[in-house]
Amino acid sequence: MSSNGAGKLLSEYRKGLRPKLDERNRLIIPTLDIIVALKPKWVIFENVPNMKNTVILDENDRLVNIIDYIKERLGNEYVGNAEVVDAADYGIPQNRKRLITIFTRSEIGKEFFELTNSFIPETTHSQNGENGKKKWVTLRNAIFGLPELDARKGKEKNEAFHELHFVNILDDKKYTWVKYAAEGDSAFNNQCINPECGFQGNRRHGATIDKKDGINKYNKDTPLYCEKCGSLLPRPYTIDKKTGEKRIMKGYVSAYKRMKWDEPASTLTQNFQYACSDNKLHPEQNRVLSIYEATIIQSISDYDYSFKINGKLAKTGVIRDIIGESVPPKLIDIICRNILLIESGEHKKLKNAYKQLSLL
Structure with a gap:
C-alpha cells in the first residue's frame, strides 16, 4: 500500500467510514501476543517493502501503522527498526527488495543499535562494484x-540432469510469441515476421499515467497487425467470443518478457513458471525458468534442501509457491550471522574506533 493509499484510509476512518483492509495483515496481532509472552532476545519480521506504509485495525479497532503497532506492543524493552534491503546487494542473483524488521532486548544489541541505528549487515555487492564491493x-x-x-513436448525436462529441471509446455500460439521476443524485451513489442515485409517500426507497447486517477495503465492502442503490410504480428492476443476478432491482450510490457543475462533476475513470485508472469522468460531459450534454476536464483540450492515428503516429490504448484513466497535463505543466513557477531561483542572495536576519532 502506498503512503497515499494509507492516507486515504485514514481519511475514511476519520469520517466514520470503515475502510477496506486486508485482514491477513492483522495476523501481526496474535504474532505479537506470542512474542510478548515469550520475550525472545531477538525478533525478525520479513515482508514486502510497502508493508512499512500498511495500516491495520488493532484489537481496539484503532487504525494504526503496522510498524508503529509493533513498536507499541514491544514497548521500551526492545529497540530496532524496519529497513528495506535488496537481496542482490548480498550476492544473491535476484533483485528482491524486502522489508526486514529487527528488534532486540539484548543489552549488547541495544548498545550496538545506539551506535549504528541498524541491525542490517553492510552490503557486499552493488550494481557497478564501487567502493570495494x-x-x-x-x-x-x-x-x-x-x-x-524448450517449451515443446519432449524437450521440456531433463531429469537425468536434475529432477527439478523442467518447464511448462507452451501451446503453438504462446510459443510463437515467446520465440520472437528479444532478450530484455516483451513479446508485446515483437515486430513483423512476414518474410516479404519484416517491418521493424511497428509501435511498441507501453503504459501511461491516467490523468484522472494517476494510475499507470497499459496502452490500449498497441497494434496487433503490421502497420506496413497488415500481417498479424507475433504479439499476445485474445479472440473476441462474440465477433471472433483478434485483439491485443490486456497486459503490461513486463508480461511475456525475457530477462537479461547480465543483470540479476527480477523478483521471483509464485507465478514464475508462467510465460505471462512479469519478466520471467529465459534470456534466450524459448521457455520460462525451470524449478531448478529458481532454486539457484533464490539461493536455496546453496543449502541442503529437499522438496520430498515421505520420499515423494511434492506437487509442482506447492514447490513453486514455497520458492515464490520464501525469503532467500542466504539473506537470512547473512542477517542471522550478523546478529551472532553483534552478540559476540565485536562491535565494541567499532565503538572504540569512533571514540578515538572523536578525540582527533
Whole structure:
C-alpha cells in the first residue's frame, strides 16, 4: 500500500467510514501476543517493502501503522527498526527488495543499535562494484551453461540432469510469441515476421499515467497487425467470443518478457513458471525458468534442501509457491550471522574506533 493509499484510509476512518483492509495483515496481532509472552532476545519480521506504509485495525479497532503497532506492543524493552534491503546487494542473483524488521532486548544489541541505528549487515555487492564491493551476481553467473530446455513436448525436462529441471509446455500460439521476443524485451513489442515485409517500426507497447486517477495503465492502442503490410504480428492476443476478432491482450510490457543475462533476475513470485508472469522468460531459450534454476536464483540450492515428503516429490504448484513466497535463505543466513557477531561483542572495536576519532 502506498503512503497515499494509507492516507486515504485514514481519511475514511476519520469520517466514520470503515475502510477496506486486508485482514491477513492483522495476523501481526496474535504474532505479537506470542512474542510478548515469550520475550525472545531477538525478533525478525520479513515482508514486502510497502508493508512499512500498511495500516491495520488493532484489537481496539484503532487504525494504526503496522510498524508503529509493533513498536507499541514491544514497548521500551526492545529497540530496532524496519529497513528495506535488496537481496542482490548480498550476492544473491535476484533483485528482491524486502522489508526486514529487527528488534532486540539484548543489552549488547541495544548498545550496538545506539551506535549504528541498524541491525542490517553492510552490503557486499552493488550494481557497478564501487567502493570495494563486488558487482551484482547476474543471471549469466548463476544459470548460464545449464542443460537447455524448450517449451515443446519432449524437450521440456531433463531429469537425468536434475529432477527439478523442467518447464511448462507452451501451446503453438504462446510459443510463437515467446520465440520472437528479444532478450530484455516483451513479446508485446515483437515486430513483423512476414518474410516479404519484416517491418521493424511497428509501435511498441507501453503504459501511461491516467490523468484522472494517476494510475499507470497499459496502452490500449498497441497494434496487433503490421502497420506496413497488415500481417498479424507475433504479439499476445485474445479472440473476441462474440465477433471472433483478434485483439491485443490486456497486459503490461513486463508480461511475456525475457530477462537479461547480465543483470540479476527480477523478483521471483509464485507465478514464475508462467510465460505471462512479469519478466520471467529465459534470456534466450524459448521457455520460462525451470524449478531448478529458481532454486539457484533464490539461493536455496546453496543449502541442503529437499522438496520430498515421505520420499515423494511434492506437487509442482506447492514447490513453486514455497520458492515464490520464501525469503532467500542466504539473506537470512547473512542477517542471522550478523546478529551472532553483534552478540559476540565485536562491535565494541567499532565503538572504540569512533571514540578515538572523536578525540582527533
